[in-house]
Amino acid sequence: MIRIAAAGDVHFDRKSHNRFSQHFHNLKDKADFLLLAGDLTQTGHPEEMKVLANDLRKCPIPMIAVLGNHDYHVDQVEQVTQILTDVGVTVLEGSSIILNVGHYKVGVAGAKGFGGGFVGASGSDFGEPEMKSFMRHSKNHARHLENVIKEMEADYKIVLLHYSPTAQTLVGEKKEIYPFLGSYYLAEAIDYGKADIAFHGHAHGGVERGETPGGCPVRNVAQPVIRHAYNIYTLQRTHKNLIQEESALSLES
Numbered sequence: 001m002i003r004i005a006a007a008g009d010v011h012f013d014r015k016s017h018n019r020f021s022q023h024f025h026n027l028k029d030k031a032d033f034l035l036l037a038g039d040l041t042q043t044g045h046p047e048e049m050k051v052l053a054n055d056l057r058k059c060p061i062p063m064i065a066v067l068g069n070h071d072y073h074v075d076q077v078e079q080v081t082q083i084l085t086d087v088g089v090t091v092l093e094g095s096s097i098i099l100n101v102g103h104y105k106v107g108v109a110g111a112k113g114f115g116g117g118f119v120g121a122s123g124s125d126f127g128e129p130e131m132k133s134f135m136r137h138s139k140n141h142a143r144h145l146e147n148v149i150k151e152m153e154a155d156y157k158i159v160l161l162h163y164s165p166t167a168q169t170l171v172g173e174k175k176e177i178y179p180f181l182g183s184y185y186l187a188e189a190i191d192y193g194k195a196d197i198a199f200h201g202h203a204h205g206g207v208e209r210g211e212t213p214g215g216c217p218v219r220n221v222a223q224p225v226i227r228h229a230y231n232i233y234t235l236q237r238t239h240k241n242l243i244q245e246e247s248a249l250s251l252e253s
């Protein structure tokens with residue numbers, strides 16, 4: 001059984017000291033690892049990330065993160081990544097990590113993702129160079145992620161994103177902004193890569209549960225959606241190639 005604690009969009013600022021330190025500190029017997037689905041800060045300023053890093057410092061289980069669009073805003077990506085790395089967080093961007101959980105190898109492939117929209121309501125790789133560049137960036141980013149997922153040799157394959165791979169978890173957001181909340185290219189990467197479950201954030205006004213067209217469970221763990229410090233998801237392979245999510249236990253924040 002694999003126990004995953006997951007949260008996104010904590011949006012720490014310079015005044016967020018100790019907002020979650022107690023919750024992260026208490027994870028030891030509750031989960032095997034913690035996933036952070038981006039938008040960890042308000043603007044991506046290193047001083048904001050230092051506040052979060054201080055809360056994460058005492059987390060007793062492996063921590064894996066992707067950055068979100070907010071973490072890119074002031075162009076300090078290298079610095080904020082290093083601040084997380086210094087307290088033991090593995091920051092993924094088009095890359096993966098394999099964890100040993102009991103007898104299982106658990107692969108986590110992570111990337112921020114990007115926008116573009118969903119089938120029937122997406123941008124297209126056509127016309128002005130700016131539009132082609134936008135869509136090609138989204139597509140290339142997802143194709144790379146697909147390869148990263150495929151190359152993981154693991155009993156469980158988990159995908160960690162900031163942007164959403166499905167419109168199903170965006171319900172509640174304005175439809176006009178769906179193309180800025182995610183991309184169907186990400187769902188293709190998840191399905192072709194044969195991932196078992198995917199987590200994302202970014203859609204504060206969306207819903208928690210959805211799935212890709214290929215049937216992979218997708219969970220929007222943005223904190224405004226889950227309304228707790230994190231959720232815990234328990235995965236168990238019940239028989240060949242079937243993953244069952246046994247429970248989603250919410251903890252008070």
Ligand SMILES: [Fe+2]
Binds near residue numbers: 011039070202
């Ligand atoms: Fe956010």
Ligand SMILES: [Fe+2]
Binds near residue numbers: 162
């Ligand atoms: Fe975001």
